[in-house]
Amino acid sequence: MDPDSAARPRGRPRTFDENSFLDASITLFSRAGFAGVSMSDLTKASGLTTGSIYKAYKDKEGVFANALTRYIALREAEIEARLSCLPDARAKVANLLRLFADLSRGRDGRLGCMVVSGVADLGLVGDAATILHDQLASRLDRLERLLNEGHADGSISREVDPATTAALLLALQQGMRVLGKVELLDVDREALVTGALRLLEQA
Numbered sequence: 001m002d003p004d005s006a007a008r009p010r011g012r013p014r015t016f017d018e019n020s021f022l023d024a025s026i027t028l029f030s031r032a033g034f035a036g037v038s039m040s041d042l043t044k045a046s047g048l049t050t051g052s053i054y055k056a057y058k059d060k061e062g063v064f065a066n067a068l069t070r071y072i073a074l075r076e077a078e079i080e081a082r083l084s085c086l087p088d089a090r091a092k093v094a095n096l097l098r099l100f101a102d103l104s105r106g107r108d109g110r111l112g113c114m115v116v117s118g119v120a121d122l123g124l125v126g127d128a129a130t131i132l133h134d135q136l137a138s139r140l141d142r143l144e145r146l147l148n149e150g151h152a153d154g155s156i157s158r159e160v161d162p163a164t165t166a167a168l169l170l171a172l173q174q175g176m177r178v179l180g181k182v183e184l185l186d187v188d189r190e191a192l193v194t195g196a197l198r199l200l201e202q203a
Contacts, residue, residue, distance in 0.1 A: 016052065023070070024045040025037075025042060026114055028042065029067055030071075030112045033120055034118060034124050035121050037060070061128065064125055065128040065131060068131050071115075072131070079096065079099065083095060083096070088149075088153045089147065089155050091155070093143070094193055096146075096169075100173040100177065102189070104176040104179060105189075109181065112177070116174060116178060136170070141166075143169050147166055148162050150200065160201075172196055
């Protein structure tokens with residue numbers, strides 16, 4: 001008999017590193033989408049039992065929602081860190097475009113975006129559909145705020161309509177992630193950013 005076994009309480013649920021589990025789940029859902037990931041995939045990737053996952057998250061929709069929340073939090077923290085030291089709104093928009101272009105190439109591009117894959121399965125993801133909607137709305141709002149900020153600091157033409165241009169920039173950002181998934185974003189990054197920034201110039 002294992003001498004340590006007597007000291008362990010019986011029936012105690014297995015503990016696990018939640019962030020490590022959610023990170024593994026993010027990779028699976030980004031690569032294959034909600035519909036393409038099974039509970040078996042989650043157990044294999046994490047080493048957890050199905051029972052442990054159900055106990056912690058109730059169902060696959062719960063895993064997806066928690067993984068999506070972490071995915072968004074990590075990305076938003078990265079964006080805030082990148083933008084915080086830039087001199088004006090135009091530079092911030094350019095930096096955002098470079099970030100999404102970089103995320104849409106190579107290994108990250110092939111892996112895909114959990115937000116994009118989630119929207120593709122919007123009718124299947126349960127309560128996470130609201131998280132997806134709110135995140136895209138937040139991205140749109142940030143772009144519109146940056147454009148208004150650019151009007152104030154003089155880095156963006158006042159002839160640029162913030163609402164319309166923010167929608168165009170968001171479509172470009174998310175579209176880059178789609179192209180990256182199928183390895184079709186092979187244009188020069190700076191040429192792409194320069195072209196997009198023309199939207200911020202006088203009409």
